[in-house]
Amino acid sequence: MQHYDIAIIGAGLAGSLAAMALARDGHRVALVGPKPVIADGRTTALMDQSIDYLKGLGLWDDVEPLTAPLVAIRIIDGTTRLLRAPPVNFRAAEVGLEAFGYNIPNAPFLEILEKHEASLTTLERITAPAMTFDFGDGEVRIGLEDGRTISADLVVGADGRRSAVREAAGIETFSWSYPQTAVVLNFGHELSHQEVSTEFHTESGPFTQVPLPGNRSSLVWVQRPRDAEETLKLPTDVLSRRIEDRMQSILGKVTAEGTPQSFPLSGMIARRFGKGRAALVGEAAHAFPPIGAQGLNLSLRDVMTLVELVGRPTGERLAADVGDRFDGRRRVDIVSRTASVDLLNRSLLSDFLPIQALRAVGLQFLSSAGPLRGLLMREGIHPGSAMRSLKESLREKIGRQRA
Structure with missing residues (x-):
């Protein structure tokens, strides 16, 4: 043995x-x-x-030639609700990095x-x-x-x-389970993504475009299960148009590639x-x-x-x-x-108005508060770093006051 x-x-x-x-x-x-x-x-x-x-x-x-850098992450409220959040942009340069990571x-x-x-x-x-x-x-x-x-x-x-x-x-x-299914595919597009990942928040979940090399991106489109089933059946030209519409044409004309896959969320x-x-x-x-x-x-x-x-x-x-x-x-x-x-x-799925308000206010605060946005980005990249940075900042402030 x-x-x-x-x-x-x-x-x-x-x-x-x-x-x-x-x-x-x-x-x-x-x-x-x-x-x-x-x-x-x-x-x-x-x-x-x-x-x-x-x-x-x-x-x-060996891995790098397959990848595309993520120099910025953009969150857009793509809902039609009464309370909508403003766009929020996270840029790697704000925390001293060339890229948050690579896709x-x-x-x-x-x-x-x-x-x-x-x-x-x-x-x-x-x-x-x-x-x-x-x-x-x-x-x-x-x-x-x-x-x-x-x-x-x-x-x-x-x-x-x-x-x-x-x-x-x-x-x-x-x-636990969610009333959601993720549709996953890659697509080509007319305009450059400029190494920016865009996440549209919708009533059914996030619609997330992530850069690939060249004028190509990957997509994770979270939908209600029945809608996801219909999406998988769409002809390529119709699917491409749906993606372009959902993205508000920010990457121009879209061409879906290959066969979409789906994954129930839990x-x-x-x-x-x-x-x-x-x-x-x-x-x-x-x-x-x-x-x-x-x-x-x-x-x-x-x-x-x-x-x-x-x-x-x-x-x-x-x-x-x-x-x-x-x-x-x-x-x-x-x-x-x-x-x-x-x-x-x-929070994306909730129709409860106070929760929608809290989410919108939170994103508004992130959009306008640079230091808080920087702390959140550091925490996402290096877990625990935000708390360490906050402690160090407080120690420096107390030290200056005592001096």
């Missing part, structure tokens, strides 16, 4: 990045899971902190990860699905579909919302993010609507924390409480991000 320091279950973006990071540190890693049957047509906007991590893993030179197509990104995985001698790729998990005092035994059994000091669940690792570890979840958070010899990353731990580019960025912070917690190999077995310590380290970040995305999404 082959033994590994760490077995990662789930070979999507989060699992693959975790496997690479841990293997590069010298751990013997098994990355377990079949290749996706259907290519993922979505894109992922990775923020500045996540891009720095890709650079540290030696991936950026990356998922499918070619995963292909690049697979190529780099093959070059790591301490990483073994196992395409047979994991079927059973036996958590013992000294190790975890994993039964594979092909009849083999492997063992590991630590098992990392990166196997999505229906995580088998999470279930085997006895970790419960809290789940939320989930694990009651624990680790337990004993199990740790959960990515959507095995948390899942929420595609708002504010939080999904994979939050998952990468899971990976960063796990790599830091495990440390480099010492020749000794990994401790039996890694999962418990990981849970403590990730709780505040995951819970706060999940709650903020859920609150924003529900």
Whole structure:
């Protein structure tokens, strides 16, 4: 029976990045899971902190040609409600950055990860699905579909919302659903996006355009389920016109590309993010609507924390409480991000006039209050930085007063 320091279950973006990071540190890693049957047509906007991590893993030179920078993010109230918010613009230059992050197509990104995985001698790729998990005092035994059994000091669940690792570890979840479906596609356009992402807030949810290289963009269009079904059936020319109209023609004539995909929206958070010899990353731990580019960025912070917690190999077995310590380290970040995305999404759906008023006033305040907007941008890029910046500012102010 082959033994590994760490077995990662789930070979999507989060699992693959975790496997690479841990293997590069010298751990013997098994990355377990079949290749996706259907290519993922979505894109992922990775923020500045996540891009720095890709650079540290030696991936950026291969990934960068696929990407488009996000130099600004614009929010437009696209509702027809009585109380509408003014447009809000967030510019990376306001916080001293060339770009907030970069938008990356998922499918070619995963292909690049697979190529780099093959070059790591301490990483073994196992395409047979994991079927059973036996958590013992000294190790975890994993039964594979092909009849083999492997063992590991630590098992990392990166196997999505229906995580088998999470279930085997006895970790419960809290789940909820939204009356929404996300339609995802790429499109070409007549005018340059100027590396600006525009998010229209509508009564059914956000309609978000994110730049791709050239005069192309990706789109996440959140709609009511019945409307999404109709959108998927539209001929390409009619769909293109609908997108252009929804975008108020700010990018000129639009041409939809390929076949749109749809994803029902729901939320989930694990009651624990680790337990004993199990740790959960990515959507095995948390899942929420595609708002504010939080999904994979939050998952990468899971990976960063796990790599830091495990440390480099010492020749000794990994401790039996890694999962418990990981849970403590990730709780505040995951819970706060999940709650903020859920609150924003529900505020868009609410027909309750006071909630609409609060949302409109909040966006008006952000539009006019430069320092607050800067704090919010820093917090989105580097979680915890806004509070640190505020504390430092207060200390400096108190110091000047005492002097």
